[in-house]
Amino acid sequence: MNVRPMPEGSDGKDRITSEVIRQRLIAIPNIVDRNITRTAFSPIVAEYKDYAVGIVDIKGRLISQCKGGITIFVANALGTAVLDGIETYGIERIKQGDILITNHAGTMGQHLNNVVMYTPVFVPEKPELPVAFMAVVMHWVDVGGAIVGSAVSNTTTEIWQEGLQLRSVKLHDAGRPIEEMYRVIEYNTRFPRMVLGDLNAQLAGCLQGRDMMVQVYADYGIEAVETAVSLLWDQSEAATRRAIRSIANGVYRASSFLDDDGIRKGAPIPIDISVIVEDERIVIDFSNIAPQMRGPLNAGRNGGAVAAARVACKYLLTPNEPANEGAFRPLDIVIPDGKFLSARPDAAMGGSGSMLPTVIDTIFAALAPAAPDRVAAAHHGTYGIHMFFGRDPETGELFKQSDTATGGWGANCDRDGNGPFRSLVHADTHGVPVEMQEAMNPFRIDSVALRCDSGGAGKYRGGPGIEKIYTPLTQMQINVSFERTQCPPWGLQGGQPGQVGWVEIHRDSHVIGPLAKATEDIRLNDRVRVLTGGGGGFGNPATRDPHSVARDIAFGYVSAKAGREIYGVELTSAGDVDEIATSRVRASFTDWTKASPSVQNSHNQFTREEPQA
């Protein structure tokens, strides 16, 4: 088996130089990344890390990208932006010291808060044209539009309701800040100080990265750097190809659905995906997914289909490799225009990322029969936004505390599900500490606890979701945006689904909810309960090691009742496994799916077809 790419005429010494260059190219975005975390003004950038840093070449190809951050941006948001800028201006009009920005929905296909900023890298060896671009995509807190935060409405129907669009404009011209652009930005956001503060961090990141790139070119010369980059791409491509080859050829298919588009409540949005594996190529075909929606759960081709396919492939094929252009060369994406992952430029796209966890889970499900060791059962699968906002009764100031769901992840073929984490399109996103939330907002949090029985049962159990209880200290509002309440996180190979998440408000003696997509008032003596979903299980629960079940019960991850009824495990009064009784109960589970009514899940519409030879 020879997968080792060896460029023509290269010898070992060049390989070592290339390795040194490769390490430096990979280090640059990570260094910039850390400085952005330190200098950003808004929690969504500093804590939530809703940004990514990368280097792209002058053809828009991704050379390297930072390790943490939000995974969606691996869909080459950076390269797409650079290409649009080159097309708009012509490469010869992009000068040393230019800073360009874009958030154009038609090209980026993401909500307008995601603004890419980039600057060309010029080196003295070849002064006429840039050799690369340093780029940072960042979620700006607010870019205007119908609602505070711009992208969080459940009810917008056109992109123009969601804020300001800036299509490939210069923010600096040859090193000179364009004050008019700064004014445009300042007067089109509800939080100008915060946005401009974040923008400064973004700008400093572009410049710092650019200077480090210039040093790399100065140390090794353009030719050596380009050789190293093409080697780096070839190596990543080879890694992807080798991983694909380990999966049997075939057409694999799975389907699932989203709850609704926020406008037509309760009308499910079907997702039906085919994955074609052929030797060393992989094709992800979205032709059968639902058309573009009226509400904001749309993304353009790049932010939608390409992002979902690339993120899924990265997880499945080369999780330990750095992300770059080469890793995705063996991947083809098929999708006609006008689907919810290839929406037209005028579609509302506020929730452009929030469908992706379900879409990616579905791609995993399709490949589960062919690559059971690479996939996981479904995870809680939603952003699960729960945003508290209102006016502080003492100061009269606006407050806003936005949080997203941390829930269980699916089990693998040989281990329990992990988590609680955010969705799989998040990554190094930190939860905001309770002590910080309480210091800054008029509410108290009464508990943050793991949810018993929330992880789907299986030979390997899904990871648990959590439950949080809030007590408001004044009247306020809550904006909720949860998905996957109707299509729970499914299990694989006989594993059961995890429990779903939702929000409910306890008022006097009644309960408002379950809420999934809603904005509600909260009154003084209410309690707000936020529940997040668990991951799906893997394999038949009646085959789980009874000692693991006993441990789960002792730890409170699983109830004694579920242990008995779903896992068929009987415990002694001391909490140890009663081996004899367990064998007897498990023997009675001849068809384990009929053992208990709670095993059936009427919501789970998930189907899977065997591969066609």
Added chain:
Amino acid sequence: MKSVGIDIGGTFTDLVAWDPEKRIFFHAKSLTSYGDFFVSARHCLEETGISLDRVDVVRHGTTQVINAFVQRSGARVALVTTRGFRDVLEIGRANRPIAFQLRYDRNPPLVDRPLRFEITERIDAQGIIVRPVELGELNALVDRIRLSGAQSVAVSFLNSYRNPSHELQVTAQLRSLLPDLFVTCGVELTREWFEYERSSTAAANAYVGPLMADYLDAFDRGLRTGGFTGRFDLMASNGGVLTPEAGRAQPLALVESGPIGGCIAASAFAAALDLGDVIAFDMGGTTAKCALVQSGQFEVQSTYYIGGYEHGFPVRMPILDIVEVGAGGGSIAAVDDLGRMTVGPRSAGSEPGPAAFGKGGLESTVTDANLWLGRIGGGAFLGGRFTLDEGAACAALVRNVIEPLGMAKSDCDAAASGVLRIANTVMAGAIKEITGDRGHDARKFVLLAFGGGGPLHAAELARELNIPLAVIPPEPGNFSALGMLMAQPRIDNAQSFFHELNASAMPLVCALLEAIEVETRSKLQQEHPGETVSTSRFMEMRYRGQKQSTRVAADGALDAGSLRIAFETEYKRRYSHADSVHPVEIVGVRLVARLVSTKEGLLGVASPRPDAVPVVTEREVYLEGKGRMTTSVYRRDSLPFGFARSGPAVIEEFGATTMIGPDDRFEIGRLGEIRIHCGAPTT
């Protein structure tokens, strides 16, 4: 005999002793004895012939705390939290530092769920008691802790950073109800906010509490049995020293007890030679570490991750800000299945060691590459105690590098120099992280290199980073142990405090700093009666909305306007931009108290003899970009003060070899240090 430094590492135990009357140093080394750690210390003492009854001070650094975490060999811990929050320790911050791994997981929490207990109490974010502690629950809680088999207890309540009374009250009760258990609490270790970080700190302290109590008892007993009646100090991770009592209460403070010595020595050395700000660079067998010493001080970080950021858990203790990478003499060079060469983090360690050791190691290491290229002399290793096998080094290079990369068999030089270039890139990356990443310009520092491998790579690293001067102290292999003898007691006290930076904040900040100062001073004074204490004050500030704060010195009178200017200046220095309009908020204060140093004249001991006659031989050494050239090899202890030559050159001594590149120039300084003036980068 006056002072003895004992450094117990995972593999070796090192001892340095200093006799001030005779002005002599003693060194000894022995394999670390597991079980009774004092045995290896006793071996070292016997080797040097030092009698403990003549020793005034013993300074002790140990890797036992970090090893207990790495090997998960600590105590069974019970955690007591505010009702509703026992799962905080397991949920953490729910982040995944590695983006695309479906199987990503953190290291499991130190306390399993059945050992995490809750008690009814509540304090709000302003420090106001919402619900008093339900003392009636205590007896049942104690029974459950007993039943759980816990050996130690950590207590951590929500918002206790704001009002610690409940946490302290329950801790005191548990101490009296469970007198045989180690009981600790979050606010006794850190007064900063964030419930997960504080709970994790408390749990970590409880985890190593019983083990370190036993360790210190045994060590103390060993010393006393040997007739020792002097002062026994432990090396703390903030660069200070702790009494054994403080070490028993806060064993977590010993987590970076090992590497701190080198920084202390670097600080003293930089001051004695007027070097200005230095990068202390320590390259050993498995890792290289670097830290900054600026104006004689080193930074402590506020959050340290045990087990690393990607999979580990945070602790909030004042721990030296140090960057460590897996590149040392034993680091293994390999080519992965996609044809990419890596060096480290896997290490051949001391068993089996590099291939050239001939102890069964077959994999090619950094030491093998250095040997093959003639940079280390085969016969001179550890003063000739040890003969290195060049043939084995070459065979390993062929196996690990040349064949997998498809290079010609005869290309051993290129392969070996490739191994060194990659190791240097990794180490240069660490130095860039500790400098550039924190807003410092590496070129303005002096590279002070020590440890077994530091002197071999210092000149190349300095060139790559455009650092003009690299300095190799005398006895670089014992530099860290030497630093232990120089350490001064120190307490770092940080506390969260939130207020917008304005005039009305000033009286509050002053009062708080005053209170902390009184408390900290008296604590230090109590431990060291009759000594003089000096303090420095700092404030942690940030732009509103920011996550990370910037530390600003706050000595002297405080006013909001000048603090704002100081903040913006520091911010701009770090990040090259600053905002003069956006609100700035104070998030904490920090006070450092230390004993005024009574410098022991430890540095001049190795001063070169003016009448020394240089001993020089020659051998072929491979030089990057030039190939093999006949190169002068000097015996370090034969070089007189002021001796200067142009490179290339090799300078050998017991335990270390210094490499001078062809474009460099070196001279011997007045304390016997080698000063390398670096030429242009050779890339």
